[in-house]
Amino acid sequence: MHKRSRSILNKLPLFSLVAGLALAMIGCGRTQAAAPPPPPEVRVAPVIQQNVPVYSEWVATLDGYVNAQVRPQVSGYIIKQNYKEGSLVRKGQVLFEIDPRPFKAALDRAQGDLAQAEAQLGKSTLDVERDTPLAKARAIAQSQLDNEIQAKLGAQAAIASNKAAVEQAELNLEWTRVTSLVDGIAGIAQVQIGNLVGPNAVLTSVSQVDPIKAYFPISEQAYVLAQKQSSTVSTKPTISFFGNSLDLILTDGSTYPRKGKILLADRQVDPSTGTIRIVAAFPNPGNILRPGQYGRVHVETNMKKGALLLPQSAVAQSQGSYQVAVVGADHKVNMRAVKPGETVGTLWVIDEGLKPAQPSREGN
Secondary structure, three states: OHHHHHHHHHHHHHHHHHHHHHHHHHHHHHHHHOOOOOOOOOEEEOOEEEEEEEEEEEEEEEEEEEEEEEOOOOOEEEEEEOOOOOOEEOOOOEEEEEOOHHHHHHHHHHHHHHHHHHHHHHHHHHHHHHHHHHHHOOOOOHHHHHHHHHHHHHHHHHHHHHHHHHHHHHHHHHOOEEEOOOOEEEOOOOOOOOOEEOOOOOOEEEEEEEEEEEEEEEEHHHHHHHHHHOOOOOOOOOOOOOOOOEEEEEOOOOEOOOOEEEEEEOOOOEOOOOEEEEEEEEOOHHHOOOOOOEEEEEEEEEEEEEEEEEEHHHOEEEOOEEEEEEEOOOOOEEEEEEEEEEEEOOEEEEEEOOOOOOOEEEOO
């Protein structure tokens, strides 16, 4: 029993040392946790001042530069279609053929009438030449010569009339071959072989699509402001206050690779919508763009001179208000309300609330 007690006492100092070391370590940990954290890193960005172009966008509708409805000028039955629908056709190319036989017969009849009139003129001319000296010699009555002279004049008039009839018959025969009046894309045929057509029938349409037109309406207010910003006054129908070029953004969000230009503004403001229609043109090699497509016209409409810009991440937004942390000359920070405008890349144009060369803070 005595030996066991002695053994326990010998172990107590070791336990106390271990406990003391543990308490010392805990005390050191508490001392390190209570140390103050280092100050946060703050990046400061200066206010950038530069000229910023202002862009506007409008929904545009594409249409052919020239849209020609192909109609026959004579009535008859369609006997042939000579073009492939949706293909490129040339001016003067025959698209449809109408049965020419009735018109060939009419031309033959008109030519026969002309020949008969010419023969009558020949006879009347001989009568006048023969009877003129006889009338002077009083061998025949003067009235007979007068009748022959009038018959000759009538024959001359008949020839003129029959020549016109021949020309009309030739035109009608030529019009049985219906041709395209412009270079462009031919649409789907509206008739079939064997259909009886007349001048009121539309056979197809041909659209010139290189270049192609883009129509877009702008508000009357935007038009008036653009006119005021124009540096020159021109009497030409073209307008130059939208800049030298336009971009066309297609329905898939891509930008058409070729630049366009404004051709003209419409003659009047639409009273029902309060807009005026602007017409632009875009090069269209390969006929990629087609009439009826939609897109958005992106164009520079103004230049904001001396605009102030900040990184977008430096502007704090809360419940419709915008604030920027501004570092003053005393190196103190205060929050300032601002009014942002357009964006330029990653920068934000600040319309109100800041002054040039005034630093601002961007927190991380």
